[in-house]
Amino acid sequence: MGSLITALTTHDDPADSPDRHLSDEVCESVLASLRRRDQRHKGQLYVNGLLTAQGRKTMRNLATSTREPAAAQSLHHFISVSTWDWPEVRATLARRMERLMTPHAWVVRPMVTPKSGVHSVGVRRRFVRHLGQAVTSQYSHGLWLAGQQAAAPVNWQLSVEEAQLPGTLAGGHDAAPGVTDDAGRSSDDARCSSDDTAVAVVRQSASWGLAPRPVVMDARDVPPAPLIEAFTAAGLPFLLRVGSSTSLLAPDLSGGQRRLLSAPAEHLSTLATSQQRPVEWVDPALPRSIRTSLVALMPVLWPGGAVPRRPRPAGVPVAGPRRTGGAELLLIGEWQPNRRRVAELWLTNMTHAGRGTLLRLSKLTRRVDTDFAHICADVGAQDFEGRSYHGWHRHMTMVSLAHAVRVLAQENRVGEEWERSG
Secondary structure, eight states: OOSOOOOOOOOOOOTTSHHHHHHHHHHHHHGGGOSSHHHHHHHHHHHHHHHHOOSSOOHHHHHHHHTOTTHHHHHHIIIIIOOOOHHHHHHHHHHHHHHHHOOSEEEEEEEEEEOSSSOSTTOEEEEETTTTEEEEEEEEEEEEEEOSSOEEEEEEEEOOOGGGSSSOOGGGOOOOTTOBOTTSOBHHHHTOOTTTHHHHHHHHHHTTTOOOOOEEEEOTTSOHHHHHHHHHHTTOOEEEEOOTTOEEEEEEOSSSSOEEEEEEHHHHHHTTGGGOEEEEEEOTTSTTOEEEEEEEEEEEEOSSSOOOOOOOOTTOOOOOBOSSSSBEEEEEEEEOTTOOSOSEEEEESOTTOOHHHHHHHHTHHHHHHHHIIIIITTTTTTOOOOOOHHHHHHHHHHHHHHHHHHHHHHHHHHHHHHHHHO
């Protein structure tokens, strides 16, 4: 997307401003799949409200920003009661943003939304690692199209225990894939618990005809085995951050015989310190800040049965299985200069990629974290006050649209400034 930098927060968008025109254009294109004109109009109002309303994006604040009578009731109906199909809208947005951004990866990012009560769908008390404590919250995963200069969320999946879902399928039985219940929720959604959200959001996005990209994810809070198996089965390259205690297999070259050593990832990284090489990278959190890390690569195997070989994306090197151990993978260790202990550990099936490529792909998680804080949170990603599953999904779909408008508006401003300076 050119030299796009983190979008700035802009609230005062008069109706005739360039940003408002861009918002109307994006909404008209992406919401074209909604069959009813009033639904398309309400979607446009909702997105413009997310972009311009002050403070939390409550339904009252969104309605106030529209200057239309009875807007609060109509917007509430559009999100919580209407039956429009959010996956189709998200797929349209994803394909459009893919053309405009040319992303390097699909970054899967968790989102924890603290809640004071327990009545909203998906809310329960859970331990949150980065907070170091248990929090009553919703837990979800977003899939972001990410490049070096910008990132945009295009799909979401909420962690929900099946007993919490409204309108359980008749008789409590699973329906065939694609079959929906009275709430417009598919049977696949009904089975999406906390261990499945990351896999589900990738699988659904991959079905939209997007060009396959490496799946980049901090997987320290989820079991890596289901992710490795699912992404391999889908023919997707992946780069997963793993915990220091993750057990892996590696060749033991200390004796005269060729055998496998089972050890934690952090211990294995110490065996590769002689392979450290400096790699420069640009920190997305600090524009124009160039950093240097020491990176070492070590071939490893995933323990247990071999993960079957699947069709690979064109031009992407993905490892297949071995007869002994499991799938051939690559352990990436990153060290900060003058520090002995490894800072980050990553696991990938892109076994022929170089240090620089892999390190810069891993830093796209920082790109996403930065844009979540500066854009996505500001347009209401954690502000939904409703209690329903489908209401949450429709709200997050509108949040993705609003985020896309901010990113594209900033790109336009950067382009204009570049032309003036040239």
